[in-house]
Amino acid sequence: MDTVFIEQLEVEALIGIYDWERRIRQPLWFDIEMDFDNRVPAASDDIAHTLDYKAVSKRVAAFVQSTGFGLVETLAERVAELVLAEFPVSRVQLKLSKPGAVRGARAVGVKITRRGEGAA
Numbered sequence: 080m081d082t083v084f085i086e087q088l089e090v091e092a093l094i095g096i097y098d099w100e101r102r103i104r105q106p107l108w109f110d111i112e113m114d115f116d117n118r119v120p121a122a123s124d125d126i127a128h129t130l131d132y133k134a135v136s137k138r139v140a141a142f143v144q145s146t147g148f149g150l151v152e153t154l155a156e157r158v159a160e161l162v163l164a165e166f167p168v169s170r171v172q173l174k175l176s177k178p179g180a181v182r183g184a185r186a187v188g189v190k191i192t193r194r195g196e197g198a199a
């Protein structure tokens with residue numbers, strides 16, 4: 080299966096379990112890979128036939144900015160659900176990175192893969 084990907088989409092959000100984290104917004108990075116048959120838009124050269132990575136990026140960013148979860152696990156799950164529900168995607172791989180959260184690590188976070196209804 081082909082994919083469409085978004086690499087290191089940076090969004091600021093309220094996220095974290097500590098008191099000081101509930102008072103600030105922190106940068107998060109999203110790497111998203113989505114199954115999609117790219118032969119269809121390639122045949123027509125028509126943006127309407129694509130999985131539009133700009134539309135997905137804008138929707139994910141707007142959602143993430145509106146959230147305030149404690150755990151990165153919860154946010155990753157909700158973003159994967161949103162992508163599967165609102166775009167023609169049968170499988171999504173998502174890496175959510177929280178840069179600077181742990182001293183000595185460039186970033187920490189989670190990676191998940193989720194399938195939607197009708198996925199093989």
Ligand SMILES: Nc1nc2c(c(=O)[nH]1)N=C([C@H](O)[C@@H](O)CO)CN2
Nearest residue numbers: 095096097149150151152177180181
């Ligand atoms: N598996 C996780 N571990 C930790 C999380 C998390 O969301 N998932 N969060 C924190 C704190 O919020 C941390 O990011 C603050 O530096 C600690 N561990």
